[in-house]
Amino acid sequence: MATYKLELKLNGEKLSAQVLAHENLLSVMRNKLGAKEVKNGCNKGDCGACAVLLDGKAVNACLTLALQANGKEVTTVKGIGTEDQPHPLQESFVRHGAIQCGFCTPGMIVSSKALLDTIPNPDRRQIREGISGNLCRCTGYNKIVEAIEDAALKRKS
Amino acid sequence: MEQRVFSTIGKVTRRKEGIARVTGKEVFSSDVTLPGMLFARVLRSPYPHAKVLSVDTEEAEKMGAICVTPDEVPQIRYNERQVSIPSKTYRDRTVLPEVVRHVGEGVVGVAARTEALAEEAVRRVKVEWERLPAVFDPFEAMKEGAPAVHEDVMLGDVRLPIKNNIACVREVSEGDIEEGFSIADFIVEEEFRTGRAYHTQLETKAVVCRPEPDGGITVWPTAQSIHNTRQLLGRIFDIPLSKVNVVRVPIGGAFGSSIQMNTAVAVCAALALKAKRPVKLCLTREEDMYDHCKYPSIIRLKYGIKKDGTITAGEMQTVVDIGAHNIQAYPLLGCMAGWFVSLYRMPHMHFHGTAVYTNKAPACAMQGYGNPQVSFAVESMMDILAEKVGMDPVDLRLKNYVGLGETFWGQGPTVRSIIRSCGVEEMLSKGKEKIGWDKRGKPEEKRGRYRRGIGVGRSFHTSGTGAPMPGEVIDYSTAMVKVNEDGSVDYLTALMCHGGGTLEAGAKIVAEVMGVPLDKVGISPSDTRSTGYDVCTHATRGVYCGGAAIKKAAESAKKILLEFASRLLEVNPDALQIRPDEELGQGVIFLEGAKDKAITVGEVAKTAQLKGWGTAIAVESHRQVNCPPCFVTNFIEVEVDTETGNVRPTRAVAAVDAGTVINPDLAAGQLEGGLCRGIGLALLEDTDYDRDTGELTCGASLVDYKTYTAVDMPFVDDLEAFFANTYEPSGPFGAKGVGEAANNCTAGTVANAVYNAIGIRFKEAPITPEKVLKALKENGAAKRRAERND
Ligand code: FES
Ligand code: FES
Numbered sequence: 001m002a003t004y005k006l007e008l009k010l011n012g013e014k015l016s017a018q019v020l021a022h023e024n025l026l027s028v029m030r031n032k033l034g035a036k037e038v039k040n041g042c043n044k045g046d047c048g049a050c051a052v053l054l055d056g057k058a059v060n061a062c063l064t065l066a067l068q069a070n071g072k073e074v075t076t077v078k079g080i081g082t083e084d085q086p087h088p089l090q091e092s093f094v095r096h097g098a099i100q101c102g103f104c105t106p107g108m109i110v111s112s113k114a115l116l117d118t119i120p121n122p123d124r125r126q127i128r129e130g131i132s133g134n135l136c137r138c139t140g141y142n143k144i145v146e147a148i149e150d151a152a153l154k155r156k157s
Numbered sequence: 158m159e160q161r162v163f164s165t166i167g168k169v170t171r172r173k174e175g176i177a178r179v180t181g182k183e184v185f186s187s188d189v190t191l192p193g194m195l196f197a198r199v200l201r202s203p204y205p206h207a208k209v210l211s212v213d214t215e216e217a218e219k220m221g222a223i224c225v226t227p228d229e230v231p232q233i234r235y236n237e238r239q240v241s242i243p244s245k246t247y248r249d250r251t252v253l254p255e256v257v258r259h260v261g262e263g264v265v266g267v268a269a270r271t272e273a274l275a276e277e278a279v280r281r282v283k284v285e286w287e288r289l290p291a292v293f294d295p296f297e298a299m300k301e302g303a304p305a306v307h308e309d310v311m312l313g314d315v316r317l318p319i320k321n322n323i324a325c326v327r328e329v330s331e332g333d334i335e336e337g338f339s340i341a342d343f344i345v346e347e348e349f350r351t352g353r354a355y356h357t358q359l360e361t362k363a364v365v366c367r368p369e370p371d372g373g374i375t376v377w378p379t380a381q382s383i384h385n386t387r388q389l390l391g392r393i394f395d396i397p398l399s400k401v402n403v404v405r406v407p408i409g410g411a412f413g414s415s416i417q418m419n420t421a422v423a424v425c426a427a428l429a430l431k432a433k434r435p436v437k438l439c440l441t442r443e444e445d446m447y448d449h450c451k452y453p454s455i456i457r458l459k460y461g462i463k464k465d466g467t468i469t470a471g472e473m474q475t476v477v478d479i480g481a482h483n484i485q486a487y488p489l490l491g492c493m494a495g496w497f498v499s500l501y502r503m504p505h506m507h508f509h510g511t512a513v514y515t516n517k518a519p520a521c522a523m524q525g526y527g528n529p530q531v532s533f534a535v536e537s538m539m540d541i542l543a544e545k546v547g548m549d550p551v552d553l554r555l556k557n558y559v560g561l562g563e564t565f566w567g568q569g570p571t572v573r574s575i576i577r578s579c580g581v582e583e584m585l586s587k588g589k590e591k592i593g594w595d596k597r598g599k600p601e602e603k604r605g606r607y608r609r610g611i612g613v614g615r616s617f618h619t620s621g622t623g624a625p626m627p628g629e630v631i632d633y634s635t636a637m638v639k640v641n642e643d644g645s646v647d648y649l650t651a652l653m654c655h656g657g658g659t660l661e662a663g664a665k666i667v668a669e670v671m672g673v674p675l676d677k678v679g680i681s682p683s684d685t686r687s688t689g690y691d692v693c694t695h696a697t698r699g700v701y702c703g704g705a706a707i708k709k710a711a712e713s714a715k716k717i718l719l720e721f722a723s724r725l726l727e728v729n730p731d732a733l734q735i736r737p738d739e740e741l742g743q744g745v746i747f748l749e750g751a752k753d754k755a756i757t758v759g760e761v762a763k764t765a766q767l768k769g770w771g772t773a774i775a776v777e778s779h780r781q782v783n784c785p786p787c788f789v790t791n792f793i794e795v796e797v798d799t800e801t802g803n804v805r806p807t808r809a810v811a812a813v814d815a816g817t818v819i820n821p822d823l824a825a826g827q828l829e830g831g832l833c834r835g836i837g838l839a840l841l842e843d844t845d846y847d848r849d850t851g852e853l854t855c856g857a858s859l860v861d862y863k864t865y866t867a868v869d870m871p872f873v874d875d876l877e878a879f880f881a882n883t884y885e886p887s888g889p890f891g892a893k894g895v896g897e898a899a900n901n902c903t904a905g906t907v908a909n910a911v912y913n914a915i916g917i918r919f920k921e922a923p924i925t926p927e928k929v930l931k932a933l934k935e936n937g938a939a940k941r942r943a944e945r946n947d
Contacts, residue, residue: 020273023273027272027273031271031272036181036184036188036190037181037182039185039187039359039360039409040187040361040439041359041360041361041442041859042442042858042859043441043442044442044858044859044860046442046858046859046860047359047442047859049359076181077179077180077181078180078181078182081179081180082180083176083177083180083182086176086179086180089179090176090179090180091179093175093178093179094171094172094175094176094178094179095171097172097822097823097825097826099172099174099175099178099179099656100410100655100656100657100658100826100827100830101358101359101360101407101408101409101410101411101655101656102174102177102178102179102183102407102409102656103185103358103359103360103409103410104359105178105179106181109179127867128867128868128870129867129868131866131867132866132867132868133866134866134867135357135359135859135864135866136359136867137356137357137358137359137410137412137830137834137864138359138410138656138657138826138830139826139829139830139833140829140830140832140833140834140870141833141865141867141870142829142833142876143826143829144867145867
């Protein structure tokens with residue numbers, strides 16, 4: 001099968017891979033670029049575990065063809081912050097008990113980052129809408145919403 | 158004396174695993190990557206019931222794929238759930254079957270260099286099937302002449318023929334049921350049904366297996382019990398346990414779905430052993446949805462009650478549709494009897510449970526192990542009984558609940574102990590206040606399109622399955638605690654954390670016992686080679702049972718440490734204490750009242766090392782001899798839209814009696830999460846099967862299965878959780894469990910709230926808008942008829 005060269009920036013680093021035309025970004029991220037922090041919860045666009053930022057916009061990597069990311073910048077949770085310099089959202093998720101098993105967390109943080117980038121001071125309804133594509137089975141969302149709200153406040157001050 | 162003032166326990170602290178999880182560093186089974194690793198896919202049955210006549214893997218092998226077929230794997234019959242003693246364990250499956258019994262059952266395992274190649278190879282495998290008649294309804298299945306899902310199974314080592322698809326039956330009686338009904342003023346009988354929900358753990362099941370040069374195997378599975386996985390793999394593949402090493406890997410949600418060794422593990426192990434290379438197998442969401450679900454139940458309840466509200470007798474008959482495999486329905490039935498008998502006092506009781514095979518995905522434990530089903534029925538009945546005798550539902554509960562000093566056997570008839578802590582009254586009275594119970598009004602007074610109602614419901618879960626005498630259920634834990642030369646401490650167990658903070662609680666217990674700051678306690682990575690046996694992190698046993706073993710090991714290590722210190726301080730070790738010193742960042746061993754008799758934990762450990770005295774280290778196995786209930790109480794307000802039939806929970810008060818709360822924020826999180834999953838069971842979640850194809854009608858997709866997103870999830874703004882103020886004398890520092898309790902009574906509470914809103918009793922969960930609309934219509938018609946006849 002014919003493969004194509006994909007070039008992109010992953011969390012600031014220039015990378016390339018040979019990919020198939022129909023291959024989705026999720027599979028390439030996990031299997032060819034070593035970005036295991038992008039989770040596979042359904043591979044169908046139903047759960048949001050695979051959310052990444054594509055040139056700053058949140059997308060489900062499983063619904064994005066890898067080649068659509070060609071020449072673009074992909075940001076995963078690892079690009080949002082690190083243990084030494086956590087993003088206020090990451091800090092807030094830990095502080096608010098917004099993580100239980102943690103499997104939804106990478107996608108949740110990506111979606112909430114995209115939310116705060118467009119609406120810096122969201123109300124609770126907007127927060128819920130902002131993460132409505134991300135399923136979390138453990139928490140019931142309450143603490144996640146609180147964490148996002150608090151991170152937004154902290155960022156403002 | 159009981160310790161009630163704590164340095165670490167009960168404090169809100171920064172969760173240790175937190176930072177790894179928010180920065181994408183946590184490695185789940187599906188993330189484990191090994192050099193030279195192959196990827197596996199499984200050819201699965203498109204039919205609900207069929208015989209595999211032949212398998213041809215030639216074309217797949219030509220591509221370089223490794224295949225395992227039913228005739229290549231050990232034919233040993235196993236049960237993936239290993240928490241009961243062998244003589245009570247029903248074994249009905251093999252690694253790859255020659256007869257498939259539900260759509261999605263795996264038949265051929267295939268491994269190749271990439272997942273895409275493995276998929277391609279699966280497409281090239283040819284299977285010749287002989288379709289067999291299938292059965293989907295448990296009552297049809299029990300009829301004479303129905304298709305047999307299994308001809309026979311093994312019970313322990315004995316072959317057991319299966320008749321009428323009845324997998325097992327359980328009957329429990331106490332007192333004289335006829336007598337109990339005869340002294341009642343009223344007898345009330347109703348039938349309740351609950352749905353076949355799917356766990357929806359966000360991580361699908363996954364496993365990596367690496368064959369070792371010595372003939373052994375190392376396994377990174379999605380699992381709640383690494384030791385049971387090890388034992389089972391050793392038995393199936395005939396490998397000495399010393400050569401089977403199962404590694405504890407973080408789990409992306411469990412809710413009971415991985416109490417058993419997942420079937421993918423055995424298939425992956427077979428492939429790895431054949432390929433002589435590491436193999437990874439991750440289930441797709443679709444495969445996962447055909448792999449497991451909750452036990453759906455039909456429950457017939459009959460109660461006798463006196464005019465003053467005293468329950469005189471109770472009878473429960475249940476039929477549980479277990480699907481294609483018996484993943485321990487026998488203990489499930491025992492527990493269902495236990496949940497029933499331990500909620501409300503019944504001098505005379507009778508329980509009869511039947512588990513029935515059908516050609517559907519096999520059911521297994523799902524948060525509560527039959528308890529949400531039983532509590533839905535019992536709590537609905539309590540409201541029906543209260544109305545019958547003209548009592549307030551809360552008062553009826555207060556009059557009849559099983560509480561302090563009474564015998565409790567929630568985990569089935571062989572797990573009996575006495576209740577020593579109980580916050581039932583406190584939760585009912587405080588909860589009533591908080592929700593505004595007395596202002597809830599009567600259904601007939603409510604008007605308009607949107608009608609609100611408030612319901613109450615109680616339940617409990619057990620803290621583990623320990624008991625004074627060994628019974629059918631295995632229950633103990635092992636832990637190791639070791640003091641390092643700088644004053645930090647490592648602790649090691651095979652316990653799992655499913656997200657709720659079990660390992661964090663373990664660290665707090667160690668910190669509390671050893672008198673060191675929490676950030677100086679490390680949670681060691683764990684595998685079966687380095688840990689002693691731990692049955693499984695299930696049955697809400699993590700903190701109560703596992704935590705007790707951790708405490709015991711910490712106390713033993715502390716004893717050694719204090720003995721070392723006593724040599725240095727020249728003080729009798731029994732007179733020494735340890736306290737955490739935040740400034741020094743470690744524990745200080747001291748003699749009360751003597752300033753010069755103090756030394757840090759690190760200095761003692763270091764000196765002991767330099768002088769060759771040894772390490773302060775201890776390993777302990779521990780079985781809890783009690784099984785205390787962690788009680789829960791819910792008050793929920795719902796709003797029923799009488800035009801659409803939609804039920805929207807608007808407010809909730811959720812209370813739990815967990816004894817001493819070790820991680821207050823994380824325990825509250827478990828309570829919230831459990832409540833929300835309970836709402837799902839009450840209003841939304843179920844799976845149905847196409848009677849012709851045997852396929853899930855939701856197409857095995859998460860969106861069509863329907864779970865709550867953040868937008869639909871109720872309560873985000875109006876949920877209050879609180880803890881009862883109790884202390885469990887048998888628990889580590891007074892603690893009991895929380896986990897499963899949180900969702901057990903929610904569905905019943907919601908049903909009671911709906912009744913209070915519109916005066917209609919729903920006996921079938923989930924209470925969907927269609928059901929509500931239909932009932933409203935029938936009710937309206939009935940009312941109009943009654944008015945006409947007046
Ligand atoms: S994995 Fe992409 S949405 Fe679920
Ligand atoms: S924390 Fe487990 S799915 Fe969200």
